[in-house]
Amino acid sequence: DQQVKQNSPSLSVQEGRISILNCDYTNSMFDYFLWYKKYPAEGPTFLISISSIKDKNEDGRFTVFLNKSAKHLSLHIVPSQPGDSAVYFCAASARSNTGKLIFGQGTTLQVKP
Amino acid sequence: NAGVTQTPKFQVLKTGQSMTLQCAQDMNHEYMSWYRQDPGMGLRLIHYSVGAGITDQGEVPNGYNVSRSTTEDFPLRLLSAAPSQTSVYFCASSYSSGSNQPQHFGDGTRLSIL
Numbered sequence: 001d002q003q004v005k006q007n008s009p010s011l012s013v014q015e016g017r018i019s020i021l022n023c024d025y026t027n028s029m030f031d032y033f034l035w036y037k038k039y040p041a042e043g044p045t046f047l048i049s050i051s052s053i054k055d056k057n058e059d060g061r062f063t064v065f066l067n068k069s070a071k072h073l074s075l076h077i078v079p080s081q082p083g084d085s086a087v088y089f090c091a092a093s094a095r096s097n098t099g100k101l102i103f104g105q106g107t108t109l110q111v112k113p
Numbered sequence: 114n115a116g117v118t119q120t121p122k123f124q125v126l127k128t129g130q131s132m133t134l135q136c137a138q139d140m141n142h143e144y145m146s147w148y149r150q151d152p153g154m155g156l157r158l159i160h161y162s163v164g165a166g167i168t169d170q171g172e173v174p175n176g177y178n179v180s181r182s183t184t185e186d187f188p189l190r191l192l193s194a195a196p197s198q199t200s201v202y203f204c205a206s207s208y209s210s211g212s213n214q215p216q217h218f219g220d221g222t223r224l225s226i227l
Contacts, residue, residue, distance in 0.1 A: 004155075032212040043117070043203050043218030044156070051213065089155060093212035098163060100146075100171065101216060103155035 003027045004092050006104035014112055019077040021107050023090030026071065030092040034101070035064060035075050038087045047088075048075070080111045115139050119204050119219035126194045126226050134189040134222050136204030144207045144214065145187040146171070147179065149200040150221075156203060162187055163210045194226045 005024045013019045023033075031052040036044035050057040050064045050073065057064050063076045077084055090104040120135045138145065146161035148171075158171030162181040176198060178190040187206075191198060201223050205216040 006155075009153075034215060036218075041220070043205075043220045045218070046215035049213070049215060091156075095212045098161070098169075098210045100158055100161060101156075103148075103157070105153055105155045 002105075003030075004090055004102050004104040006088075006090055006107050008107050009105070010108045010110070012110045012112065013080050015082055016079045019075075019080045019084065019109055019111065021075040021077075021088050021090075021109065023073050023075075023104050024071060025073075025092050027092070027094065027102075028071070029094040029096055030102075031095050032093045033064070033066060033073050034091045034093070035062075036089040036091060036103075038089065038106070044089060077109075080109075082111050082113050085109055085111050117204055117206055117217050117219035119202075119222050121222060122220070123223045124225070126191075126224065128194060128196060128226060130194050132191055132194065134191075134202055134204075134224070136187045136189065136219060137185050138187075138204075138206040138217070139185065140206060140208075140217065141184060142206035142208055142217070143184065144210045144216075145181065146205050146216065147177070147187070147189045148203045148205065149173065149198075150203060151200050159189065159202075191224075196226045198224065199226045200224060 034049040035047040038044040091101045147159040148156040160179040162168045205218045207214040207216045
């Protein structure tokens with residue numbers, strides 16, 4: 001029972017263009033969503049988050065959109081840079097569940113120069 | 114700042130052996146957790162702790178034990194290693210157990226069970 005799903009295992013974009021990474025969830029109790037970035041041989045690092053009471057959160061080149069009715073969120077990276085090449089994990093948590101993180105499978109982003 | 118430190122970085126075990134994966138954080142975080150990462154499955158929660166002396170099970174706790182005697186340390190014990198426990202293990206910590214608290218991860222321990 002995969003509560004958080006990232007259906008695209010990989011994505012390739014050209015430098016300077018927009019990268020859009022998608023994530024779907026099934027549990028309506030989730031009230032906080034986070035994106036993590038992971039380079040090889042390193043641990044995940046926190047990138048950006050959004051509360052369920054918002055539909056958009058922006059931090060520099062990174063914007064996360066939340067569509068609660070569709071149980072869908074997306075991460076937009078504009079403009080994409082070669083250094084953004086990494087694995088991106090979507091994660092969700094619920095206040096009622098001691099804040100435990102449920103992760104998606106990850107999407108590998110490759111930004112080509 | 115060291116953040117979250119995991120040791121060892123690599124380990125090879127034989128089936129049936131036991132070992133302890135170490136995790137330490139220097140940020141005075143109350144919440145600590147252990148995840149395993151397997152191909153195509155993201156990160157799955159093994160055990161977590163909301164403070165010293167308090168631990169609880171995550172999604173995949175079987176075959177693992179934890180303890181939290183201090184705020185700083187949260188070791189993960191494999192009691193009798195099995196090939197299915199071959200994985201990359203990540204320790205994480207956050208200021209509290211609130212759902213809006215981003216977790217800080219260590220760089221992982223790569224474990225192979227033969």
